[in-house]
Amino acid sequence: MNNLPQSVTGEAYESNEISDKQVLTLPWCPYFGAAADLLSRRWALAILRALMAKPLRFNEISSNIPRITDRILSQRLRELEGAGLVAKPHARGECYRLTNRAEELWPVFVAINRWAISVDAAAWR
Template sequence: MNEFDELCPKVWKTFDIIGKRWNGLIIYVLMSGPKRFSEIHSSIPSLSKRMLTERMKELEEEGIVIRHVIPERPVRIEYILTKKGSELGMILGPVSKWAKTWIK
């Protein structure tokens, strides 16, 4: 087995995560710090609440996002990037810079 054979599934999985519709934007929004569901939704208004819920569950299962319950009255829930999620998010900065330069 060569290096390409070992890396290919990992690279494929990475592109699957960030390439899934909305995931990149959600991670990008969370790069600025913890956000409540409504804050994420207002940052990406064309994303439906149902789809946001689905994507947040998927990102949580992948270990990219943590759902943090704050025991106040009323209970608050914030979403925070994990270390894994933050490191993934760091690659989105250059993508954003590229987009600002090249996308009309």
């Protein structure tokens, strides 16, 4: 019988009461669910991936992501800004950029990119 809770709290995780490995054995984590909901929205990961390289203007993001519409790009940028992952330009000519919170995702994006290359994910299109 395992003594793990059915869910994890931020306090338990931050205080190291529960390990990374234990977190992944739990049936549900509301924090993961909320993050997955945001990041699984169409084009969200592609937008963040584009901004990982460097800050970009709206049109540069659009031209870096094939088939994204301006309407969806605007909507996703607002959502990502609301979640604290993207900083909106304050003046004309400034670029959208990742926040420190989003930059913490760097190792996740590297791992996904390496995995996608190793399984030839481009062939799935």
